[in-house]
Amino acid sequence: MKKYQLGEFEEIVILTVGILYNDACGISIKKEIETRLKRKVSMGALHTALKRMEDKGYLRSRDGEGTEERAGRPKKYFEITALGKKAMEYSKNTRNELWSAIPKVALQMKFQG
């Protein structure tokens, strides 16, 4: 089922958009991910992911004000759509199912090994 497709990085981005709620614009998302997950995020990867999820209908955007900091360029704020929410839930559920399907032994072995 390719009903809700959400890549690993996309999932992180959409979760972060959720965390930031009303304040999710490019820079703030980037910083949030970088501080929370301690990983570098390039502008290219981020904006591609945002664009792709917007095209898929998981995110919608609205234009914000341009500030002095940005030399007058407008901000773009993202928020999660209902479809996006479903996709996130689907992705979370599938993982949970997979987690619960792993026999306990396998994990123990892993930890011991």
Add this chain to the structure above:
Amino acid sequence: MKPSEKRMPPAIPLKFFRWYCNPQMRDHIEGDLIELYRERLAEGKFLADVRFMIDVVLLCRSGIIKRGRKRQHINTYGMYKSYFKIGWRNLAKNKGYSVINIGGLALGIAVAMMIGLWVADELTFNHYHANYPGVAQVKKELKWEGKTYTNTYLQYPLINELKTTYGADLKYVVPQMGGGETVLSTADKKLTKRGTFMGEDMIDMFSLKMRYGNRDALKDINAIIVSNSTAIALFGDIDPVGKIIKLNGTRDVTINGVYEDLPNNSTFHDLDFVGPWAAHERDNAWMLNANWENHFLAIYVQVGDGLTLEQAAAKIEPAEYNATRNLGYMKESMKYNARNSLIPMNDWHLRSNFDDQGKVEAGPVELIWFIGAIGVFVLLLACINFMNLSTARSEKRAKEVGIRKSIGSVRSELIKQFFSESYLVVILAFIIALAIDYMFLPAFNQLSGKEMTLPIGKPLFWMASLAFLFVTGLMAGSYPALYLSSFNAVSILRKTYRTGKLNSLPRKVLVVVQFTVSVILIASTGIIYNQLMFVKDRPVGYDREGLLMINKNHRFFDEKADAIRSELLSTGVVSEVAESGGDVTSVWSGNGGFSWEGKDPLFEASFATLNVGSDFGRAVGWKFVDGRGFSRDIKSDTGAFVLNEAAVKYMNIKDPVGKVVHWENNAWNSHYDYKIVGVIKDMLMDSPFEEVQPTIYFTKGYKNVLLVRITPGNTLVEALPKIEKVFNAIIPDIPFSARFADTEFAAKFKTEERIGKLAGTFACLAILISCLGLFGLAAYVAEQRTKEIGIRKVLGATVAGLWGMLSGEFIVLVTISCALAIPISWYILDESIDKYKYHTAIGWQIFALSAGGAILITIATVSLQAVKAALANPVNSLRSE
């Protein structure tokens, strides 16, 4: 806002980003970038700049880059797409027509391409040698009694004369002579190979590609260079430099280099080894004393840098004349006014035969154009098919044109549409043609005696193919494109549009052109075959079956001559063994200096001469008209002549037997009188297309060839092993190798046979293509008139009558073609066949046969459709309205 301006990221990467970014995302991403950049400025401007640039580069990915300018192209792109789609659907709908159209065109293109390859191969002969534009063979011309004699055999002193006096004009002077078939042997292998001896500069002059050894390889007198295939045959695929081999079982030479095999379209392609000229001089010491009277070697030169061949040729023109002017023994020869000149390497293959005015004979070049013209004509026939079938079907497409026009197509778009359809067919045909050529090139190579490959890697080939496709598409598509698009939409849709008689006229003219060309090709092929058969059946004056010729390339041939003879005769399969100066199948030498009683003193008589052993006559089986042959038992036969009938006629003497001829000749060391002892029937030794030359046979001089006559009744398969055993026993050093008079004779027809086969194949293809077109047309006409046929049948027309009605038109057209073709082909052939001295008359039978054949094939082709249409049930054709 100055402070903020200063804090902007570097301008060029920013501009680049704005250029590639999708406009919808551009502003806010740019904002992000600027914000980020300003934050990073705290860590230093350089670092921020770099990281900004990295960001810009990383942003350059598919989601962010703006889409291509698809929308700006959309009109024409979609249009062409639809053109090809409609074209394809049309092809798929009318499968029969498409097969005929594409198949016929593919066949035409395939043939034209093969012929193109052949012509290119012929015209690029010797181009393998990088220096070919500056390389030439030296020739000399003598003028006497209004005739010019051209000779490429030159004198020994001329080598030095060219090297010293003309050294500034000639970069290299390379003499060449000798060799021929030679036995190369190692401890365990013996091979007979062709080679020669040449000046040491030949490696550079002919730009041989040395696989092993260096370019000085021929400077060592005991060295030899061999071709790669010879080296592999002798030693396997290793570096053989330094290995020692024996030449003809006697002289040891060191392999000093290996050159890559020369390609088939090089004059020297059969050269398997080259020995140094110095070695040839050492082995033939007599040469050093040879004067300006003796002509026996070839000289190749490369002109000096910066000189053209013409300039160099002009410089060396008086070389011989100036050098011999003051020599006493040459006084007599001054009247010939000898002139030296050059034959450019580029001309060796096609323009190196000279007529008696010193002009280049046009024959070989004309042949290239003849075959090339066939290629063009075959292609033309295929294009005519395409045009005819497209125009014939125009009425079906007329409605489409009407509708297209009424919904807004302008004429130029319709023209484009029909052209794109024609190009679709042409491109498909081209692809099929490539496949055909790929499959049949090996067969064609065999037929034409070449080693051609499809030059798929060469840009020139593709450029030529593209040009070719363009022209063919234009030629094939122009008529339907320009004609169909001119229809008036209103009249088409109101059905007032009619195809009058005038519309089918161009089609008829094209059919006539097609069949005229086809009949000409068939008639030409017939004549060529006829001529070939005629010459092959020509009486040769001796018995060439079972006659072996063996080169005496070992001293034992002379030292053990008697043993060889008696051993051979005792095998029981050999009836005679003899010797001669040269092959029976070629004229070996020509001589002057003969005089006899009643001879006009101004008459410079020149005869072909052959020196023979006394058993020669019995070995070859010549036939006497008068007198007797040479005999072992009659000692005075050393002073005897045997003439052929042509010679008697040439000398204009009656009762020649017993008459005396004086022969004054330095080269043969002859200053005596000879007695004519016999006259034989003309023996055909030289070209079978020429008259037999006046020939004199005598017994003087060294004989190079051993002749062995197999007793009639014994087959070669039986006799050859026995003969070989004798030679292997007596001369074990060299492998036995014999040539057969009948195969050597047959080889003289090689060119003519090849042309006959080529022309025959192409003529068949031409008629096939023409018939394909006719078949399509007939089908179309029958389909067009289905209703008419139905009504006629209902009213009582017979099948035969309908058949006559449907095929009559085509038969008339083909008959007109025949009427045109016969005089044209007669005119062409009469001229070309005249250049053969010994030729057949052009009979009416050939023309009758080819015209009759063409009409028969037409009837068969057309009837197939006509009868099918005539037999159809009228109910089926009339019911549907």
